[in-house]
Amino acid sequence: xxxxxxINTKQFVWMLFIIITPFxxxxxxxxxxxxxxxxxxxxxxxxxxxxxxxxxxxxxxxLRFPGENFVQYSITILGKYLGRVVGILFPLFFLxxxxxVLRSLSQVVDTVFLPLTPFNVILVTAFLVSALIGRKGIExxxxxxxxxxxxxxxxxxxxxxxxxxxxxxxxxxxQFDQGVAPFLVGTPLMLTSFGVCIIMAMYIPLCNRPENGFxxxxxxxxxxxxxVCLVTALSVGIFxxxxxxxxxxxxLELAKMINFSNYIERVxxxxxxxxxxxxxxxxxxxxxxFGQGLAQIVGLKSYQSLIYPGALISLVLSLISFPSGLQHTxxxxxxxxxxxxxxxxxxxxFLLMAALILHKRGTT
Amino acid sequence: xxxxxxxxxxxxxxxxxxxxxxQGQWKELAVMSILLGIAFLLVMGYYLGLPSPLVxxxxxxxxxxxxxxx
Numbered sequence: 140x141x142x143x144x145x146i147n148t149k150q151f152v153w154m155l156f157i158i159i160t161p162f163x164x165x166x167x168x169x170x171x172x173x174x175x176x177x178x179x180x181x182x183x184x185x186x187x188x189x190x191x192x193x194x195x196x197x198x199x200x201x202l203r204f205p206g207e208n209f210v211q212y213s214i215t216i217l218g219k220y221l222g223r224v225v226g227i228l229f230p231l232f233f234l235x236x237x238x239x240v241l242r243s244l245s246q247v248v249d250t251v252f253l254p255l256t257p258f259n260v261i262l263v264t265a266f267l268v269s270a271l272i273g274r275k276g277i278e279x280x281x282x283x284x285x286x287x288x289x290x291x292x293x294x295x296x297x298x299x300x301x302x303x304x305x306x307x308x309x310x311x312x313x314q315f316d317q318g319v320a321p322f323l324v325g326t327p328l329m330l331t332s333f334g335v336c337i338i339m340a341m342y343i344p345l346c347n348r349p350e351n352g353f354x355x356x357x358x359x360x361x362x363x364x365x366x367v368c369l370v371t372a373l374s375v376g377i378f379x380x381x382x383x384x385x386x387x388x389x390x391l392e393l394a395k396m397i398n399f400s401n402y403i404e405r406v407x408x409x410x411x412x413x414x415x416x417x418x419x420x421x422x423x424x425x426x427x428x429f430g431q432g433l434a435q436i437v438g439l440k441s442y443q444s445l446i447y448p449g450a451l452i453s454l455v456l457s458l459i460s461f462p463s464g465l466q467h468t469x470x471x472x473x474x475x476x477x478x479x480x481x482x483x484x485x486x487x488x489f490l491l492m493a494a495l496i497l498h499k500r501g502t503t
Numbered sequence: 504x505x506x507x508x509x510x511x512x513x514x515x516x517x518x519x520x521x522x523x524x525x526q527g528q529w530k531e532l533a534v535m536s537i538l539l540g541i542a543f544l545l546v547m548g549y550y551l552g553l554p555s556p557l558v559x560x561x562x563x564x565x566x567x568x569x570x571x572x573x
Contacts, residue, residue, distance in 0.1 A: 173573060174572055174573055235557070238557075259504060263507075324571060324572060324573070327571070328572060433534070434534075437530070437534050438530070439528075439530055439531050439534060440528065440530075440531065441528065441531055444519045444523055444528075444531050444532075444534075444535045445531075445534060445535060445538060447515040447518075447519060448512075448515055448519075448535050448538030448539050448542065449538060451508070451511055451512060451515060451538075451539065451542045452538060452541055452542045452545065454508075455508060455542050455545045455546055456545065456555060456556070456557055458504060459545060459546070459548075459549040459555045460555040460556075460557035460558055461557075469561075469565070470557065470561055470565075472568070472572060473561075473564070473565045473568030473569050473572060474560060474561045474564045474565050474568055476568060476571075476572070477564045477567050477568050477571075478560065478564060
């Protein structure tokens with residue numbers, strides 16, 4: 140059967156927040172510091188602002204085409220054939236994000252926590268759990284994120300307070316010492332990671348109050364930006380930008396530093412919980428969106444049967460495309476932002492322009 | 504790993520395919536089979552030395568990315 144689940148605004152917010160969290164917990168802060176140096180935290184703020192602007196477009200399209208997600212309104216706007224060609228790019232993009240997130244997650248877990256376990260075992264397990272959750276449908280994902288989201292936010296903020304004694308604000312100064320170029324280059328890198336929240340267009344038709352789509356996204360991306368900003372600024376302020384930029388997961392290194400007289404120690408396990416939990420939930424959302432989107436493109440009655448095959452393709456891609464962690468990091472750094480900018484911004488703006496020019500509106 | 508992927512594809516085909524066949528959802532069955540076929544072709548292509556779609560994307564877009572980012 141087609142997705143019949145309904146989510147409320149609170150669940151909508153936490154689902155989007157959980158999608159941003161793995162990006163904060165993995166390599167992105169390090170990459171951002173490499174690009175923008177001390178100004179990395181400013182790049183996060185500007186990316187947050189641009190993402191909110193983009194959210195206005197998505198929320199507007201959600202209201203202009205009530206009950207339709209971007210896959211469906213691509214067909215409404217561009218017609219049966221061209222609409223399907225454009226619409227299928229969204230589910231494929233979600234499958235790509237699932238591939239990259241689970242690969243990153245497994246890489247960090249393998250390198251830092253389970254170095255003796257074969258990498259493929261970690262990767263296959265992560266895919267299996269994500270597919271199981273994704274197949275259960277949006278309500279199951281929503282309920283899980285409703286419980287885990289606040290816990291993750293609280294944990295990250297608490298961890299940030301615990302490392303504050305080692306923070307040196309002087310390491311964040313001077314701002315713009317190499318001009319505004321590093322800051323400007325860092326912004327799109329961060330924006331494309333926040334931009335994965337375009338999945339909101341898949342959630343809005345299933346939301347009990349679709350008119351809250353923009354406010355929901357604003358809240359989620361603000362919390363997400365706060366988390367990334369904290370990790371980025373603290374990493375630079377504690378390790379210095381020279382060291383922080385080469386860290387696999389700067390947040391993890393921050394958590395490792397916490398040690399209060401041998402009483403509170405090994406706090407990195409909390410970070411592991413955040414990393415694994417949010418990564419798997421984000422990937423299950425991506426797999427769900429892939430299945431749902433593809434089923435709508437092809438005109439299927441149910442999407443559930445597409446989740447496991449989708450997860451298998453994603454697993455195969457992550458195995459055969461990146462023989463080493465370095466190649467994966469390079470892909471994430473240089474190729475993914477270009478693809479993401481095209482899908483997240485280019486396609487949606489194209490659809491908006493087409494809808495305005497062709498005077499297309501939803502019917503229900 | 505190839506054997507494991509084949510086994511997984513077979514298992515998914517049986518677990519998902521049999522109920523779909525019983526319910527007469529032939530279109531769903533066809534799409535699911537195509538997706539499993541794509542997974543199979545990707546693995547075969549890898550062993551034949553063909554680049555994966557992501558590697559092709561990388562070859563195409565990485566120069567652009569490197570021109571923008573450090």
